[in-house]
Amino acid sequence: MFFKSHYIISTILLLCVAAAILLYSKISIDYRHDREGIYLLRGENGDWLEVTDDLSPEDSERLLWGASLPNLKGAKISTACVPTDNRPCTNFEWNEQSGRGFIKTLYPNGRKLIITLGRYIGSTTHKPVSGLFIGGGLPTGDPDYQAANNNETGMSYFDGNRYFHIWCNVNEGIEDADNQQILPSTWTFLSSKVLENSALDLTIISKHRTMVNNVPVFIERTMFYQTGDSFVTLTTKLTNKGNIPTFFRYVYGDEPWIGNYYTFSKGNIGWFKDGLITTEMMIDTSKYNYLGMFDYGNPLADESHSYTGKADFIEWDPLNRPDIAYISNKFGTVATNDQKVPLTSYKNRVISMEWGPKNLNPGQSFSFTLKVGMADNDPKTGLPIKPDTQLY
Numbered sequence: 001m002f003f004k005s006h007y008i009i010s011t012i013l014l015l016c017v018a019a020a021i022l023l024y025s026k027i028s029i030d031y032r033h034d035r036e037g038i039y040l041l042r043g044e045n046g047d048w049l050e051v052t053d054d055l056s057p058e059d060s061e062r063l064l065w066g067a068s069l070p071n072l073k074g075a076k077i078s079t080a081c082v083p084t085d086n087r088p089c090t091n092f093e094w095n096e097q098s099g100r101g102f103i104k105t106l107y108p109n110g111r112k113l114i115i116t117l118g119r120y121i122g123s124t125t126h127k128p129v130s131g132l133f134i135g136g137g138l139p140t141g142d143p144d145y146q147a148a149n150n151n152e153t154g155m156s157y158f159d160g161n162r163y164f165h166i167w168c169n170v171n172e173g174i175e176d177a178d179n180q181q182i183l184p185s186t187w188t189f190l191s192s193k194v195l196e197n198s199a200l201d202l203t204i205i206s207k208h209r210t211m212v213n214n215v216p217v218f219i220e221r222t223m224f225y226q227t228g229d230s231f232v233t234l235t236t237k238l239t240n241k242g243n244i245p246t247f248f249r250y251v252y253g254d255e256p257w258i259g260n261y262y263t264f265s266k267g268n269i270g271w272f273k274d275g276l277i278t279t280e281m282m283i284d285t286s287k288y289n290y291l292g293m294f295d296y297g298n299p300l301a302d303e304s305h306s307y308t309g310k311a312d313f314i315e316w317d318p319l320n321r322p323d324i325a326y327i328s329n330k331f332g333t334v335a336t337n338d339q340k341v342p343l344t345s346y347k348n349r350v351i352s353m354e355w356g357p358k359n360l361n362p363g364q365s366f367s368f369t370l371k372v373g374m375a376d377n378d379p380k381t382g383l384p385i386k387p388d389t390q391l392y
Contacts, residue, residue: 027051032128033098035073036139039066054100056128057137057153058121068141075101076194083108090227092202093139099130099192099206102138103225103232112158113230113374114138117223118206120153120169122185130189131206132221132234134372135169150261157230157310157374164310165261166374168254171331171352174238175249176213186210187219200227215242217360230387231313231373238367240360247359252314252322252370253331253352259295259308265349267297267307270327271375271384279342280335283325285353290315291325292375293351294384300342311375311384314351320368322353 026048034054041050041062052059055066074095081089083106094101100118107113118129119136129135137153138145146152146163155167173183187208196203201224208219218241224233240246257264270277271294278298283291292313297303316322326334327343331350335341343349355368375384 030128032100033074034095034100034139035069036141037066037068037070037072039140040064054098054119055140056119056121057150058123060147066140068139070141073139073141074098076197078197081106088228089199090202090225092197094192094194094204096192096194099132099189100136101204102142103202104144105227105229110158110160112144114144114152114156114158115225115232116154117204122183123169125183125185127185129185131184131187131192131208132204132223133170133172133184134167134232153261154256155312155372155374164259164308165257166310166312167256167258167372168261170252170254171350172250172252174210174212174217175251175356177247181251182210182212184208190218195222201225202227209241212248213246215240215244215246217241217246217248229373230376231371231389233369233371233389235367235369237365238360239365240362243362245359245361247357249354249356249358250368251352251354253350255331255348255350256293256312258293258312259310263307264347265345266301267295267303268293268349269296269298269343270294270351271311276383277327277343279337279340280328281326281337282334283327285316285321285323285325286318288325289318289321290371290386291327291351291353292384292386293327293349294375298343301344309377309382311377313371313373313375313384313386314353315371315386315389316353317369320355322355322368324354325352327351 028047028050030052032054036054039052039055043049075093078092083089086108088107091104103115105113116136118131118133135154151163151165157164173181187210190207192206204223206221218239220237222235271292278300294311295307297305297307328334329345371389378385
């Protein structure tokens, strides 16, 4: 009888151990160093469950249960501000360890500009991004977080009544000699730091490392923001840390889905100093220094002018201007200007820029500066106007 009971107990213990091992093998833990909360997600790639400490917009469809824990987060958080005397003020959060955060500008009349940084999952790599890259959503514990409102993601604008989508997750990265894309979500995140935080000015830096043609390249990203501005300044510096030269292109672009995220690219056209752009167009970057998208409607796509009227812009420093800039229906290709191919893509009316091809010798650096933000509207015509950026 003793041996039978011992056998039963041993069997039960073995089954419990086996079940625990099986359960553990089916649970993945994705610790992102954000400590925003605890989130249980439906597993992927054979896992039953995934546990993580932050929630990106791309995770929301897999969310089973979650709880924000704002007292545990490791971010640097600005003092809460209330706009007064017709002056805006800025709230921000930045987690130096994870390289993620956001900027929120509050205006006296209830308007808000929200810029999320590094708070998204790479669409092709399925890896979290760290660093000063526009994209993602607010943390779930933020009072402005809205789980079902993707208009609020990336760079967004609240006019007092509703949110408007201004920029989406940025599409940027390095292309090597084989035209292979090396995306920020694959770069090694080294560090980040808030360099300046005053009532008016915010400066953050993030540092990264990657291999380009088997040569180590360090990337340093610096972001400047001044309270009240509808744009950020981004400077990117690449340095060859190897012993031989390396060849690369740098690409920066977006299909911004300007105006209303849920209509995707519908209604989006381009704009620049000389007017509106309704067809694919290559821009002469020695003649022009900014380009944008406008949610206006394209008659060439049978669209009326009944869209939101919101517009964005990218401005480049003429001293390190892109070699190529264009508006197109697809990344990586653009029709010649005289072909007059209409902007009609439902999801992929894009703005894109490229620097290169360039050779970077050992110890040599290459940098460029962009202003990325929301455009104003002419009060008489409603057409876009680039704000004064004081770039040059």
